Amino acid sequence: MVVKRRLNCGFDFSSIPKAPRSSRRKVSSKTDDVSAIDLLASLAGKLLEESESSSNSTNAFEGFSHQDGKMKQEHVYNHNKPCKSDFSHQANLASSKSPSENTSDVSLENGCVLEQTPVSDCKSAGGVNLLVGCVNKKEDCEFHVESGGVTEETGVVNVDDGGLIADTFSLKDPSQLPVQSVPNGYRNRSKLVCRDDDENYCKYYKFSDKCNKSYRPLTWSGGHRRIKKSVVTKYGRALPKSKCFEDTKTDGCLKALHRKRKLCYGYNPWKHETVHRKRRLSDKGLVVNSDGGLSSESVTNSPEKGESENGVLSTAIGLPSEDSLVKFSIKSLRIPELFIEVPETATVGSLKRTVMEAVTALLDDGISIGVLVQGKKVRDDNNTLSQTGFSCRENLSNLGFTLEPGPEKLGVPLRSENHVMSKPTDSTKLPERSADSLACADYVINSTNCVENKQELLPCQIDEQKPSSDSRALVPVSALEPEALAIVPFNEKPKRTEASQRRTRRPFSVTEVEALVHAVEELGTGRWRDVKLTSFDNASHRTYVDLKDKWKTLVHTASISPQQRRGEPVPQELLDRVLAAHRYWSQHQVKQNGKHQAAATIVIESGPSM
């Protein structure tokens, strides 16, 4: 899975397709959501363009001040390399807010960021997260496992992945963000969890007597969702699935990349991109308009006319010369609170893989974009920017974006009719500016050793933020090497275009097995829904069917010789409990059918767990 994903640009996340969790559940996509992404992209592109032409664009960025003091440890990861464990990360400083509000911040980074957050903080502080990270201070940005508790007595690293959060902060100087020490609170059991928005944030579940700690499986509580949607072109036309990146679990990143590209070539009127390049991308399957550039009609659209959603988009994509343009940039989209647990004896490689899996799971579950104005989430996607209150440049400081779990909130795929987007005015305008960014991105991507190279990565992003040219601070939507970009998605995973992709395999961890066994011991083998609700409620990637299947395999595993077992070894103790529980509940079934016999059985067997 990891092999070809490139998660370097914050924008990627916004465009990451929501992987269908279950074929049975189909969520109708909301067109409104798309506009948010597109708008965001458009604005970002616009900002770039603007900054390029005007050194004063800096002001536009200054408004984005990071509002909270949340401590975050973020990890930029990417896996351009064949090695799945290959990911790089870096920490970012972010602010702390209540879970529901923390989304208003914007971090500017070249890559996706994972935040490490103590679970305990979540519940104890009413959802307030303490995250550790930094933007410019490399020394503080490393993924210090020790701080998380790897070296702690618990021997686990907890990465609580909360909802995805896109933070926006001043491009001016990320380093100004307060740097705080890493809390030593990562001692709980790990949660591969994804915080859901707001109220769902603090969910956690108990999964065993021994491990009666909050456990939030990696996922947002939205449960499995499988969304089938068509990709909409930047122009608002729905493309045939075969020609678009379809939402798939495994191709989320690819899709993200695709989106990124859309941003580069579709929404960002950056300069010096040739039509030829665009076409090449198009040929590769990218959703790129061959004529490229903003359409004249869109250009003529004045911001004032933007009453409808389309209008908003037009405004966002308006000509650089228009003062009314809303300009801002989103340097990165953060994935906060990825909670990970690994034994202290685990290798670094396994740690990487674990993190990678967590990230993948997070992405697989889909994300949506939220827009915040003055800390308040804008729910009406149909309002214009001005109506919403951030049409003016001075209000940008109050503008925030959030990456939120839950594809259903933002059915990325929209209906074409709802997305009459502006076309790029100048086909020749492509992200030349992004060259630097791209170089940076490439560098990041090529970094093999994430941890080791992290510091190297940071400079990249820092270097980009030159005082005189804020545009450099913009998210590097790599466009420098179109071919490469185009190739990656299509050549690497060409077939992954169907919505109903098989879910990525996620082997049960021992911890999960433990939780499962414990739940079955108490609930029996015929109440998988209850098992799910009691022990895996927040593990959206674990359906009750999954649990049932896992139990099935566990019983089988326990029945065969250890030599025949594969995968991560399950402690014999657990397997014994599996057999015991299986036996017990089998008897229990018999009991229901034949009461008398059951009574005797029960007396003999005091319980499943032993």
Added chain:
DNA sequence: TTTAGGG
């Protein structure tokens, strides 16, 4: 929707 099983 949930169970139960086969694939």
Added chain:
DNA sequence: CCCTAAA
């Protein structure tokens, strides 16, 4: 993990 018949 997926797919589905049944309930």
